Amino acid sequence: MRRSNVITCFVLALTLLALLAGCASSNSQICVRDPLERPEMRFDDTAHRDLFDDHVYFSKEATSGGQGVGGGGCGCN
Amino acid sequence: MQLKKLRPIGEALTAVTAVLVGSSPAGGAGLNQSETSLLIYSESNRVRATEAMFSLEKRMQSGDLLGLRFTYDGLTGASPTGESPSKRAQTVTRPSGGSRTVVPAGEIPTDDGFADTRFALDASLSRTVSFGTDISGGIHLSREHDYKSVGLSGSITKGLDSTMTSLGISVSINRDAIKPIDGVPTEFASTTAEVEEDEYGRRITNGGRNKNVVDAAISLTRVLSPRVLARIGYSLDYAAGYLTDPYKVISVVQPADGEDPGEPVEALFEKRPDRRIGNAVSCEIRTYTLGLFTESEYRFFWDDWGVTSHTAYLAIKLDMHEIGAIRPHLRWYHQNRADFSRPFLLQGEPLPEYVSADSRLAKFDAITSGVSYMVPTSPQTKLSLTLEWYSQRGDRSPPEAFGPLLAFSLFPDLDAVMLRAGIIHDF
Numbered sequence: 001m002r003r004s005n006v007i008t009c010f011v012l013a014l015t016l017l018a019l020l021a022g023c024a025s026s027n028s029q030i031c032v033r034d035p036l037e038r039p040e041m042r043f044d045d046t047a048h049r050d051l052f053d054d055h056v057y058f059s060k061e062a063t064s065g066g067q068g069v070g071g072g073g074c075g076c077n
Numbered sequence: 078m079q080l081k082k083l084r085p086i087g088e089a090l091t092a093v094t095a096v097l098v099g100s101s102p103a104g105g106a107g108l109n110q111s112e113t114s115l116l117i118y119s120e121s122n123r124v125r126a127t128e129a130m131f132s133l134e135k136r137m138q139s140g141d142l143l144g145l146r147f148t149y150d151g152l153t154g155a156s157p158t159g160e161s162p163s164k165r166a167q168t169v170t171r172p173s174g175g176s177r178t179v180v181p182a183g184e185i186p187t188d189d190g191f192a193d194t195r196f197a198l199d200a201s202l203s204r205t206v207s208f209g210t211d212i213s214g215g216i217h218l219s220r221e222h223d224y225k226s227v228g229l230s231g232s233i234t235k236g237l238d239s240t241m242t243s244l245g246i247s248v249s250i251n252r253d254a255i256k257p258i259d260g261v262p263t264e265f266a267s268t269t270a271e272v273e274e275d276e277y278g279r280r281i282t283n284g285g286r287n288k289n290v291v292d293a294a295i296s297l298t299r300v301l302s303p304r305v306l307a308r309i310g311y312s313l314d315y316a317a318g319y320l321t322d323p324y325k326v327i328s329v330v331q332p333a334d335g336e337d338p339g340e341p342v343e344a345l346f347e348k349r350p351d352r353r354i355g356n357a358v359s360c361e362i363r364t365y366t367l368g369l370f371t372e373s374e375y376r377f378f379w380d381d382w383g384v385t386s387h388t389a390y391l392a393i394k395l396d397m398h399e400i401g402a403i404r405p406h407l408r409w410y411h412q413n414r415a416d417f418s419r420p421f422l423l424q425g426e427p428l429p430e431y432v433s434a435d436s437r438l439a440k441f442d443a444i445t446s447g448v449s450y451m452v453p454t455s456p457q458t459k460l461s462l463t464l465e466w467y468s469q470r471g472d473r474s475p476p477e478a479f480g481p482l483l484a485f486s487l488f489p490d491l492d493a494v495m496l497r498a499g500i501i502h503d504f
Contacts, residue, residue, distance in 0.1 A: 035304050035365035040372075040394060043298065043308055043361065048114040048130050048499055049463070055128065055150070056118065060469065060491065062412060062437050063355065063378040063386040 108136040114499035116150075121492050123187065126152035141204045144215070148197040155189035157489040159434035160344050161328040161421045162186070164481055167341060170268040172324045173258050185489045188324060195221035201230075209236025209243070217251065226253045228290075241300035245310075249292045256285035257323035264348035265428055268326055288318030304365045314355040314380075321349045327434035328421045330482070335424065339482040342424055347433040349417070355380035370394040372406075383416035384438065401452030408445035414438060420475050420487045436489050441471035447495070457504060463497040 039045040058064040116128040128150035135143045158172055162185050169186045170177050180186045201215030210233070217228035232247035255261075261284060263270075296310035328341040359376040372392040379385045392406035415438040417431040447465030454460050471488030478487060 036300065036306065038365065038370075040370040041306050041363050041365060043306075043363075047132065048112055049497070051130065051148075052114070052116045052128065052495075052497060056467070056495070057410075060437060060467075061386070061410065061443065062384050062415070063357070063380070063388075 109504050110134045110501060111504070112499060112501045114497060117496045118152075119494050120154065122155070123491070124152055124154035124156060124191070124493075126150055126154075141202055142213075144199070144201040144203070146197075146199040148199075148219070149195070151194040153192045155187035156191055156324070157436055158186050158188050158344070159325045159327050159347065159436075160186040161330055161339075161341050161434075161482065161487065162485040163341055164339075164484075169344065172262070172268060172326050172346070183485055185486070187489075193222050195219060195224075197226075210234070217249075223257055224253065224255050226251055228252070243298045245294075245296040245298065247292075247294050249290075251290040251292075253288050253290065253318075254285055255288070255319060255323065260284070261286055261319075262323055262346040264321065265345050268344045268346065286319030288316055288320060291315045306363045308359075308361045310357075310359045310361075312357045312359075314353075314357075316353045316355075318351060320351060320353055321347060322433070322435055325433060325435045327419065327432055329424050330421045332423045332425060333479050338480040341421070345422070347435065348431050349433055350382065350431055353380055353382055355384075368396065370396070382438075384413060386410065386412040399453075401450055404449040404451065406445075406447055406449070408443075410443040410445075412439075412441055412443075414440040420477055421482075436469075436471060439471050439475070439488060441469050441488065443467065443469045449497075457502055459501045461497075461499045461501075463495075463499075465495040465497070467491070467493040467495060 035041055054064060110133075112130075112132045114130045116126075116130075118124070118126040118128070128148065130146065130148045132144065132146035137143055158169070160169055162183050163180070165182050167180050167182075167186070168177050169180055171188045171190050173188050173190045176190065178186075178189065197217070197219035199215060199217050201213055203211055203213035205211050212233045213231065215230045217226065217230065219226045228249055228251035230247065230249035232245065234243055234245045236243045262268075292312065292314050294310060294312040296308055298306065298308040301307050323346070325347045326344040327347055329343050329345060331337050331340050331342060333339075355378060357376055357378040359374060361372070361374040364371045370393070372390070372394075374388070374390040376388040377386070378388075388408065388410050390406070390408045392404055394402055394404040396402045415433065417429065417433055418435070418438040418440075419429075419432055420434055420439075422428070422432065445465055445467045447463055449461055449463040451459060451461040469491035471490070473486040473488050474483055475487060
């Protein structure tokens with residue numbers, strides 16, 4: 001098996017594991033939400049990190065988008 | 078089972094809604110925030126870039142949230158031009174300036190004449206118009222030596238009652254103008270073709286070109302449990318205008334029955350379609366279990382250029398309280414090539430309608446691995462450091478390769494190191 005395939009399987013397995021871990025504890029209640037108030041549980045807590053990532057991937061890959069980087073610059077190199 | 082003391086339902090709903098719409102609960106800590114970050118990006122023997130960013134979020138007396146962001150980045154170095162390697166040293170013309178350089182045998186030609194700086198300014202204003210409903214609008218300006226961009230954006234996020242779900246819709250419109258260093262090249266023209274010069278021997282530039290970009294996204298965020306938050310989304314990207322890269326070319330090589338098979342004879346400027354419609358669907362989940370935060374995301378992209386991609390992202394954050402938090406993360410990316418992506422053209426064959434040898438439109442896999450360390454330096458200030466490695470590996474011998482070209486790597490592998498530092502200050 002090629003090295004890239006091994007890495008691919010590893011990443012997908014870890015992602016699946018994380019998704020399953022999340023779903024396993026799914027039990028919607030409305031009372032206790034302390035973890036949800038942590039910044040890590042917000043989708044907008046990583047502004048600069050996301051912007052740096054978007055700029056790098058916009059310049060090096062072909063499928064960035066949807067994150068408002070349309071005007072992110074030339075990305076020519 | 079009651080885990081902790083219960084809070085009033087209204088307070089709990091306010092917190093949940095704040096999480097979903099991304100605004101701080103009224104009276105919460107950190108009404109204002111500044112963030113300063115620096116990125117150093119370095120490819121081995123190629124591009125080096127430094128990017129600095131400063132942003133400020135200030136809660137106005139009216140309750141509106143004002144956001145300002147300044148960005149600077151500068152880059153230098155070499156970038157693959159799209160040309161094929163040769164079995165002997167070849168003299169190539171830089172697409173970014175017309176000067177000539179000698180490329181050693183077997184190496185993929187690069188244009189080492191890149192040096193650019195970019196300044197960008199973003200401003201936004203967000204307002205809570207009713208309980209659970211936020212709207213925001215923003216402007217974007219950016220300028221670099223050969224590129225300008227002006228944009229407007231708007232979004233609305235609405236909490237859907239007590240269903241613990243929120244809906245987000247955002248739209249951005251950008252008008253970009255590109256004015257290449259040596260003028261807009263004629264598509265399919267040879268890089269060595271005669272060009273008009275003024276009385277001082279300078280190239281007469283062929284003006285500039287524009288493109289319009291519209292991004293629209295819709296997302297649904299839902300609290301699945303007190304420890305699990307999920308978001309699904311769809312985005313549509315529409316671009317029209319000059320989408321060709323003026324600095325990319327494609328080699329014309331001798332055919333298999335030629336005198337010197339596979340040898341480049343000239344390089345032509347590429348040509349891409351003047352419209353592109355891209356779509357993406359994504360699913361993101363954040364969890365908090367046993368003291369560990371996890372972020373996992375999957376995204377699928379497809380467009381009318383024939384490009385598809387899969388992206389998977391996983392991060393785990395371990396909070397060690399006073400001594401900080403550590404966050405290893407991994408991103409995997411796979412991309413299939415565009416319909417008009419080709420490594421080279423054959424001498425004597427008819428020119429296609431569109432063609433590009435840009436490796437970014439080719440088939441490849443990319444892996445980003447890294448680790449972040451975050452530590453509070455005061456009750457209001459948090460420092461973060463991130464080190465990442467990015468590598469791209471493509472098809473070294475694509476299906477079109479033949480004869481002597483099979484001995485070369487036709488994909489310019491990429492390895493980069495990224496170092497990020499940032500400070501967030503609440504006040």
